[in-house]
Amino acid sequence: MKLTDLKDKNSQEVQNLLNIKNRANIVEKFISLGLPDKKSESYRYFDIEKLLSPSYQTLEYVPKTIHPADTIEIVDGVVTSAPEGMRIYYEACEVIDKEHFDPLYYLGHLLSPITIKIEVDGDAQLEIVHRYTQSNTLIAYRIVLYNQANRHATLYESFITEDIENTLVLYGYDMHIAQDSTLRVVKMQSMQDHRYSMIASHKVNVGKNAHAILKSFDIGGDQALQLLKVELDTHAYIDAGHLLYLNAASKRGIISQIVHRGEHSQSKQEAKTILDGHARGIFDALITVKPTARYTKASQNSKAILLHKNAYMIAKPQLEIDIDELEASHGATTGQLDEKQLFYLQSRGISYSEARKILVLAFANTLIDTIKDSRHQERIKSDFEKVFLKAEDTL
C-alpha cells in the first residue's frame, strides 16, 4: 500500500482504496483535512512525504488468544498477552473526535475500523509493551482506553522492535478519563535509525474533576511525531511533560492542542528537548480556551538545548483565548548548555566532557524525576543515559 495514493481523492475513491464501507463521515473529515504534505501546518517541519510515499506491506489484524502475563503486549497491532482478568475487547470505536486537527487521526481510524478497547479496573498499574516485528510494513492500530470514576490508575508504555527496517507505525489512543479519576500515562520510546517511524495521533477527554498526567520520554533517532488533542471538562486538569533527546539526523516532536472547555480547568505543559547532531526537534503546542472555560489556568513552556551547531529546534507555544477571566502563560527558550554551570563544574576539577554529560543528564532528570514509581524512573534514566552516553562516546 502506498499512502500517497490517497492524495486528492474523493470520498468514493478513498473508500475503494482502503476497502471500507459505511464510514463516510470519517472519510469526509480525512478528505477535508487532506493527506498531509510539506505544506500542511502540523507536518511542515517533519518531512512527512518521505514516510507516506514508500509502498508498504499491510497486515491482517486477526485477534489472537491472549495469554496471561504481567504486561499487555501488542505485537504488530494485535494483543498477544495481558494480565488475567484484564478487560480487553476488539470493537469499533464508539466516540471519534469530530474536530481533531490531524488528518492522520482520521486515517488511523479508517485503517483500524476495529480498535483494541481496554477498560482499566480500579487503581491498576498497567504496562503496555508495543512490539514490532515486520519490515517494510504499515502497522496501523488504535487503542480505546477507559478508566473508572474515582480511581487512580497508571499506565506505562514502552516500545520494542526486532531487527526490522523501514516500517511505518500509525497508532494512537482515544482515552476517556472518567470523572473524579486520575490517569497517569508514562511513555518511554527509544528509537534507532531506519527501524521504524511513527505517527502517534491521540485524543484525550478529561472528565469533570479528573486528572490526566501524561509524560513522554522520546529518545534516540529516526522520525516520529506525537499529535495530541486534549479536551478538559470542568475542574479537569492535565499535566503534560515531554522529554525529547534526539541525535544523528532524527526528526521527532510533539504537536498538541489542549482545549479548555470547562470552567476552572487547568493545564500545564512542559517540553524539554536536547538536540545533537543534525537532529530536528518540534514542539508546536496550542492551548485554546473556549468561552465556556472561565477561570482557566494554563501554562506551557519549552526549553531546548542544542548540543551541536547543526541541531535545530522548532518551538511554537501558542495561546488562543476567548475570555478575560483566566491565568495563562507561555514561553520558549532555545540555547546551548549554560556557560556558568559548565564553568562551575570545571572549577571543581570535572572535565569539560564530563561536565557536559552531567548538565545534559540533569536537564533530563528534572522531568524524569517527576515519575513517581522509582523502578520506572530508574529504567527511564538508564535508557536515556545509555543512548546519550553512546552518542557522546562516538563524538
Next chain:
Amino acid sequence: MSMMKIENLQATIGDKQILKGLNLELEAGKVHAIMGPNGAGKSTLSKALVGHYDVKITGGKILYKGKVINDMDAQERALEGIFLSFQHPVEIPGVNNAYFLRTALNAKRKHEGKEALNAADFLRLMKSHLEMLGMKSDMISRSLNEGFSGGEKKRNEILQMLILEPDVIILDEIDSGLDIDALRAVSEGINKMKDGKRTFLVITHYSRILDYIKPDYIHVLKEGRIIKTAGAELVAKLEADGYDAIEEA
C-alpha cells in the same frame, strides 16, 4: 615559601582593562586578605587565578608552585589544587549535590593516582562535614545550590572546600549575605583547613570576616593594582580612614 606569584598581571573583561600590572606573592601557610573599593578588580583577580572564561590575560604571568599557569584551563587548575569559593555560586537543577561532589573528589583522587572513593565512604565523609558546618542532611540529596538561601550556598562552597582539600583557597566575598551564625560556621570551616601549608586569599570589602579569619597580610587593591601591602594592623586604618587615604607605596 611562595605558593603563588603574580607578576605584572594585566587582564581584560570584554574590552575593558581591569588588571593593570598587578604584582602579588602568596606565601604557603599564610592568610592573605585583599581589600579594595568597588570596581578595583578584586573579583577579576579571583577569576583570573582560576581560569574563568570571562577574563583574558593580556600580559604578565601567574606562577603556581613555580609553574606558569596562564594557559592552564579551569579543570587542570582545580586538579592542581586551586579552589575558588564563588561570590554567587550558580544553581544547577537536576544535579544531585552529593553526586556532583563525589564526581569532583574522585576526579581529584584520580589525578593524584589514588583510588576512587565509594559511595558509602563518601557519604560518611560528607555527613561529618555537614554536621560541622551546621548544614541539614537533606543537602546531600538536593540539587546543587538550587533554591539554597545565600547562607546555604556559602556553606556549600565551604563544604566543597573541606572535601576537596585544595592547596590555594580563594574566598571571594565569602561573608556577603551571611548572618552571624552562618559567618561563624563558615569561618570555623575555613579555620579548620589551616594547616600551615595551605594558602588563603580572602577577598572582601569589609573587615568583618577578618575578625573570624585572622590575616597575616593585607593587600589593598585599587584600579587594577596592589597599592599597599602590610600586616593585619592595616585593617584598622582602612576602617578609620577608608581606601582613599591609602597611597601607593
